[in-house]
Amino acid sequence: MALMTSVSSEDAGESGMDEITSATFIVRNGADLVAAAGYQVWPATTAHLCVLTAPGERGRGLARQVASAAVAQALRDGLLPQWRARSMASRNVARSLGFRELGSQLSICLDQDELRVEG
Template sequence: MQQEDARVLATVRRLWQGLASPTARFSAGRVAVVVNAGSMACPPGWIGVVEIDGSALAIVPDDDTARRLAIEDESPRSVGTVEFLRSRVQVADVLGPATLDYLLPGRFRPAEEIDVVASKASDPAIESLLSKVGDDEASESGIFGITSPLFSVREHGRVLAVAGYRSWPLGVAHVTALTAPEARGTGLATRLASTAVEHALAAGLLPQWRAADTNPGSRAVARKLGFSAIGRQLSARPVVAEWPAPSADA
């Protein structure tokens, strides 16, 4: 592994350790259990599994859940599956699994430039796009909470696609894109996401891309732009009396 790639990998590990818990640490080739009901690596009170380069953090809300999972001696890859978690606990809901992709130094492959408009999420045309895709897809896209300019492509007043990124800790830029149903398969997402990535790189940030397994189109955009798959993420809500709903970024 090149020295610059190793630095990126170290940053990614530190990022997810910090999100999981102030005391969380990856253990090479193993699963490290983190008890933290308020972790930012998954929705509060949920179970979260984050695998980075063959090591995993399993975030649980309490010691009882940790005992029921009995996860420490399992393979880091096996614990990050819905099937495994359901074999140990009752699961009411899941987010993911998803691939965590990062843009390693010198790997960016910019797409063909496109005319974009800097927009605000409150723009009625943006709200119209969000209404077309529905709440679940809009939330999964990560469009809410963007801290960069919200780049958009328009046609006759309609927004066909949007992209941007949210600043995360340690100089990470979580890049996201969303395309209207009628404009999918046209390459707009790739070209617009390329604009957001260029903006992040110019700001000295490390672009991150998260693509759910149920969204192969999103994963394809990441591949075209040169992102490398470094990790996986899965969150699961155990069956209990009452649990808080997830945030848009968990």
């Protein structure tokens, strides 16, 4: 939990680390957890990758290290690893592990105050 609270709520949500169903692969700096990865099993034997690195530790290859371990485990488990990345940093880590972009995703957040039902 310390790693999740060390990042912005946006980073924590984007990482998906609170939803993994696999083992967690980690890197520590002393007693501090500085990077973690795992995956959530999705339908059709898909392993949705989840990765998070502490802000002060980014750019050192730690995300690639923990994500590589999670991908290897997903493959051993007979799953197809999937990486959905919005940020360029996340996309770069995915590419470094051999992932290729095959499409894009659009997310729309609606303000509840603006929703109206007319009839």
